Amino acid sequence: MKKIISLAVASTLTCGITFAKEIKVGAVMPMSGPIAQYGQVCYLGLELANKLQPTLKNGDTIKIVLADNKGDKVETATATTRLISSDNVVAILGALTSTNTAQTIAIAEKKKVPVIASVATNDKLTAKREYANRVCFTDSFQGEVVANYAISQGYKTAVVVVDQAQVYSLGLAKAFEHAFKAKGGKILEKIKVTSGDKDFKAVVSQIKQLNPDFMFLPLYHPEASMIARQSKQLGVNKPMFSGDGVANQTFIDLGGDAVEGYMFTDFFDYTNPPSKTSADFVAFHEKETGKKEVNSFTALGADTYNILIDAMNRCEDPTDSVCINQKIKETKNFDGVSGMISIDKEGNSTRSAVIKEVKDGKMVYKATVNP
């Protein structure tokens, strides 16, 4: 009897060694709450990328462990800690907004777990952090793109409405102001609002009185859509421009007619896939979801996953987080879904931006801006 048991134990052990391992990768995303839209489309990207490429070169399978942060800072911290300490993930993808990603990075940094942010654009996120990386551009680049556009259209004066509760908004506003002033533009007023506000009639009346050439609204879609609607109601007809925070269908649903002509910067346009990898992903997306439109957050979500897998493949031990982190930072000219991505030593990526406009309730591609 003893022999049989020991034989059984031995055989299971050897089997365990020869069988491929399952490696866990964490994802922190707002799947519910006010900005759930972002998390849901971004997570779709992870899921699809995972379906396309479920294993590493050595045969290990990748399992994504999802934690919902409800778009909240405290929930993000809890979720990150849980993923690292109880799920033992080798890396964390996401946290979406800059405010929340900052929380994730702060915790992961201490535990030496690499983070790849999908759409967190705040400049300071990766500063002095060794384990922070991103696939999106930074706000200073995005702000400059908007400022250049405004100047090229002959707009001389601007009003900026900034959401003081969001790091993303503050950073983007600052970058725009800096670039716009440097090119001879004038900021007439900077009006502060708080996310969650619904009534912007006082703000819009203020803008009407100031009569700027251009409105820059570095906000998320719930606030930006309300400002657009109330501007229409109060008869303010100025060109409105936002960052990537409004690049989703909910923005158009909430804004209705009022967001016609609204412009924004984005990362990716599915109607102009920059490479074959990208076109293939768009096709796969349509096959899986039945929808042609690929949200840019979905593309970036897929890229966080693909770059991570690429880095893991280049490590001898794909669970060695120090090595993974180093390889992520050595990513050069990676053929991503959202375009060519290179990641530098600071963890920031060099990539192009896309300018889009809302036309007939659709996001329409206008131009690609290279760094």
Place this chain on the structure above:
Amino acid sequence: MDVLTFFQQMVNGFSLGSMYALIAIGYTMVYGVLRLINFAHGDIMMVGAFLGYTFMEVFQLPFTLSILLAVVVSSLLGIFMDKIAYKPLREAPKISLLITAIGISFFLENAFTVFAGGVPRAFPVPSYMENVINVANITFSVSSITVPLVTLVLLLGILYVLYKTKYGMAIRALSFDIKTVNLMGIDANLIISIVFALGSALAAVGGLFWAINYPSVEPMMGVLVGLKAFAAAVVGGIGSVTGAVIGGFIIGFTEVVVIAFFPELGGYKDAFAFVFLILVLLFKPTGIMGEDLEKSRF
């Protein structure tokens, strides 16, 4: 600031304030009768807006009918809430009631998050509500002028019920002493149900107007509005219906004035509502229209 912008801002404040006022009336009425600050009130407002959305989008009912149904169902929900959560606690200390109210508030928020998801949905507003009226270069939408009118009509209606009807007399009597009123042959539970129905209906109207003016609905929409309406009720003198309306306008105007005169401080406008609350509690704890605690609550 020119005169035009000033008047424009006053119109803005008026329309915002009347929405707070609508919701504050419900707070004040329930408090007047039960001495309960019904923290679930803001969430009833959210439920009202969601019901309107559901009737229109899911059942494809016409706008006016959906609004009416939403108000009726919300007031039934108010009665139901009282029956299952507050009635068993009539004899319990007030703090238990308060904790229950917070519990219901969380329950409603999370239940709606489960069923409706957290993504804000666009509220279908009929186009005539969004038409813009321009009077001497001051512009406002039809919806933002409808709210103050409806608030006024409802305020007068509530005052009529309170002071000219038998039930109103019973409600006022109840606000003095529930036990004695029971001895006088009045069904206190029935009266309390009426108060909850009226309060919830007003909250639903407030929520529907909120959704019409800012066309999106999401499960957390009632949280901050509810708190501000509560501040409005206290500033006006909790227990006083007229006070609630005045308090609502004060909070609404404060927000607008902060943005209009100090755009740099605009992000802190929510804080100003609560600064008012603190000041009132410090210097006139019973609020602007609040009378001696011994007198009638309405």
